[in-house]
Amino acid sequence: MGKTKITSEQNRLSNTHVPDKVYAYSLQVRHALYELLNCKDNDTVSIEVLDDVSIKKDDGKVEAIQLKSVLSNSNPISNRAPDLWKTLYNWLLSVKHGELGIENTKFKLFLNVERTGYIVDLFACADNFEKAEEAWEKARLEFFDEYNNELSLGSQYALYIRSFFNTENRTLACKIIQKFSLQTTENNHTVLLYDKFCEIAVIPEDLMENVFIFMLGWVDKKTAELIEAGRPMSIRYKEFRAQLVAITREFNQKLSLKELAPLPTEDQIKDEYDAPRKYIKQLEFVESDYTDKLKAISDYLRASTNRSIWAKRGDISEKSLSAYEEELITKWENKKRIINLTHRDFSPEDQGKLLYLQCKDENVNVDFLSVPGFFTPGCYHALSDELAIGWHPDYIKLFKREC
Structure with a gap:
């Protein structure tokens, strides 16, 4: 067979990575549902407000969650991964601009696959400020020598690296490291989400899958309606819980065949x-x-x-x-x-x-x-x-x- 000629239009379309973008958005919706399952009465889960997904607790504490969707063999948390440093840089800017309070915010990086990285592991293990300072110093040596000379940096992440390891930003960067956590999953995110749903939701087993599918669609529909109304994509746990209870009751009722014919005369x-x-x-x-x-x-x-x-x-x-x-x-x-x-x-x-x-x-x-x-x-x-x-x-x- 002869070679297939790829037109410039086909090449342009293939380079837009539409499947990646669609999956990334669907991951945000699914992860919002995942976090709602862990919430309490007055908590609120948001999409694209403070981060990809964020949780605001009743006591004012915040969890900012950055999601990384991986559909290939790439590693978005390797030492020189642009996505990793862009995330840390954005968190640093959010803290400096007052969008996120450093004292009441936790910073989480979530991957839909299992990956590792030396620097990320250093940061994730730093559970106090002293360890965070030590992790910051060790990570810095990946990009600067002992005389503070900058080593070769790729153009995709140079700005992020220079900001995060700027001595003026050292204290804030170390506090972010101290409050940083990494979550990966061995299974795909849908399996993780469904397992969590089965664990948390008190629903008869024969209803579980139908209620799960409905609630996932409800979160997607709810966020779309908020976008169309020009409002933040935020869902209060109380609203989510009320909907879960209502649809479970409705499905339970649907499991009964009701008499529809008139009584015989x-x-x-x-x-x-x-x-x-x-x-x-x-x-x-x-x-x-x-x-x-x-x-x-x-x-x-x-x-x-x-x-x-x-x-x-x-x-x-x-x-x-x-x-x-x-x-x-x-x-x-x-x-x-x-x-x-x-x-x-x-x-x-x-x-x-x-x-x-x-x-x-x-x-x-x-x-x-x-x-x-x-x-x-x-x-x-x-x-x-x-x-x-x-x-x-x-x-x-x-x-x-x-x-």
Whole structure:
């Protein structure tokens, strides 16, 4: 095959690094959610206000978080990485200009991958001012010799290095080092975030993924609305928590199938009673009374009508309904065997009546969806109408005799 010619337009587009920029923004949104999970009542999490992400605590303390997204083998925290020194330089300027208070601010560098660097490790281990001064001096030797002569500096980071290691800025730089921390992740950020969400959010396991996806979308939508309104992208923890509670409650409610059809009328019940229905005959075989048969008709009609509506709406699938019927048949078979072993002295009619009562009184869910009380017995009646199950031990013979 011949060589593919890359046009100047294609080359220009490839050099814009759009995927990197999109990922960097999505990382800010996801990390805002990550930090909200660690917050308390009056805390606020912001994007692009004091830093990529920042947390303002109720007591006035601030955490400024600089995020570095890495989609290649590059190392943004190597000794001469421009991104590292630009971050430290920006923190220094923010402190000097009063945007960040040096006494109440922590400075965090977060990487979405696992990377190391000699100078960064020095800074991260300096947990008091003396150690910070020592780390500053050792790091300075990477760029200046013992006589204070500047070593070769790349144009991409020379300004940042000269400012951070200027003796006039030494005290502020050392205080930043003292309050500096580094966080990296072995897994990708999405895995880290989801694990944190599962750890913190008190949500039923079967709801976890759906609620997580919703809350991530909610943070993204909330920040977009704030941008459009010309306001800072800041989310109060109380607002976040209220939304989390509300959507969890809503999803919980969605896990219940609600009755949507009107109750059957007296005429409908009478017509059904007068019709030659096998499920009613099944109840007669075990000597059920008139009241039991009327209740069975009501359950059967309600289950049948609502099942059709739920399937049409997409609330349940044909596959789920088939699996549900198989589960009911399995339960019926097991109960029948148990009764046959434990109640052999019962008459066939009493064995059948006991089997019927045990089956209809156990509510069986459709997958994770809880069902109204009429649905399980109504579905049992539908199966008995098809002769897939029966209450009397000899129901098949009895129907043949009727014919």
